[in-house]
Amino acid sequence: MRQFWIFVRKELWHILRDRQTLFVLIGMPVAQILIFGFALSNEVKNSKIAIVDHARDNASGELINRLESSKYFEITDFLNSDHEIEKAFKKGSVRLAVVIAPHFEESLKHENKSSIQLIADGTDPNVGTTLVSYASAIIGDYQNELLQNTKLPYTIKPEIRMIYNEQLKASYNYVPGVMAMVLLLVCSLMTSVAIVREKELGMMEVLLVSPLNPFFVVISKTVPYLIISIINVVSILLLSYFVLEVPIKGSLMLLFAESILFIVTSLSLGLFISSNAKTQTAAMFGTLIGLFMPTLLFSGFMFPIDNMPVPMQVISNIIPSKWFFIIVKSVMIKGLGFASIWKETLILLAFTSFMIFVSVKKFNKRLEIA
């Protein structure tokens, strides 16, 4: 056991003396959380819109006020004719144009109907749809107020609630995703590279010719990364709670326990890669292509899995970060307990034991000649 801790200490020295790498390891999750939280948000805020008001009456003025005062829109252009709309779009200055028909208030009051045209810039379909739905909601609200006194028979009014995330904050999705990504990167990439480095530089040759159990050497390399990963989990959670204002609804202890389980899963993946890779470059590419890309694509963090073709959905099942992503979302955002995530936990556990088993089996007591 004394030897084990000497190995761990030696490994810590390696990490602590390589300041640049250490800085990246600790700084990366902070940067990623901030970048994903603020810069890469696909929420729509303060979008520039143009108004063509043919009516110029009280009702249209009130509607424009409401659009203006919402945080989603910023009216930059008041246009006089429909021709100017296209010009404004071509300039790229506005993303949505609201055209109010002539005699807006009059026809609304007397004929109980009136029309508003919404023209959105469809080059980015997601943003376009979002803008249109925000604008429709504002217009709908206004209409309801106007018609409060008039009795309309049989109106069906849908009440929409986005549960767990009322404000549709994107960071609710990013935080669990970034967590999965960072842990995978730190644990799998760093451990596999660290182990393979020992092989590549010939240290393994000497360590093998010693009374030590060589598997010992490998396991001791994972301990410092376990510590760094726990630091990362804490910093990600602190940042997301205090800076991105993502609540932690479920049990913090459960969240921690599950994170540690995923860290161990990632470490076992690192072990597996290192038992196959012969050079540091191979280990690095193996992790990036074999783990990092699938995590981005198949964990459900960037692209919803339900929308994928069936074969892809099947593949996504073998990506451990998918299960971790579900666990974090359930515990952190939905506030669910262990009862609802035991299945995912079990999958991660099984996956981890399998990886460790294969790595131990594959581990060579003798030298592998490249």
Added chain:
Amino acid sequence: MFAITCKGISKSYVNKKQTTKALRDINLEVNSSELFGLIGPDGAGKTSLMRILATLILADIGIATVDGSDVVRDFELIRKKIGYMPGRFSLYQDLSVAENLEFYASVFNTTVNENYELIRDIYVQIEPFKNRRAGALSGGMKQKLALSCALIHRPKVLFLDEPTTGVDAVSRIEFWEMLKRLQAKGMTIFVSTPYMDEASLCDRIALIQNGRLLAVESPANIRSEFAGQLWSVRSKNMSRLMKDLKEWAIASSAFSFGDSIHLSIKGQRISASDINNYLSVFGHQQIEAQQIEASVEDCFMQLMSNE
């Protein structure tokens, strides 16, 4: 009891359907407390044999023992009693000299203090730099540190794979003096080197070429078995001299050795004037010819051409 024995060791590597024979039927025995040299050019199979004995790789066929233990069956036992220094200095570049040494001591379940006496001669030279990182040491210093690390657990048999490759001449001499002192303490040392001039420093040597042992003898015996006469020849035009000597019917071989050409004559005895006469015909000037004792390298060349 022999410290090391090899019986019929063969090893080949298969790479992309191409089989490379690294070792063919190696037989040798190394006595206890012997300084034994494995000598041969790059690619001769030195590292493969070293690794088989150090239990790092398995031979295809053959039996080998180290300190009486079988390298395949009792590899764990062997790993406890040997020291091994691979060709590349396997030091942690980002750890200091003292940290490297302490680390290797703890790997072998011992401490630096326990065996300090054994490494003292070597370690005093690097001790002034003990807080320096190993990566910042000179080649000779690294080599001394690597040797200290390989010695720290007082091994019975020490395997050194090309320890002097890439080390300057002065450090090489010092290094061999250290090996002699270790040997005097009863350690068996099995060292490989591509430098023929180091051969005479060993008690016995094995000459290896293309995976085959050419001879296993003491350096003196190897030299005395040189067949025929050996001449060191120089003239004004060395490149023509080489060509002309090679074409001489009675010459069995001619190869350049430093700034002269070593000419070996088999089957008859000649004198310096015979060489002078032969070369004058080709218009050579300032001819110097001297009969010399064969060095290990000359013997190696002769054994190689006999193969």
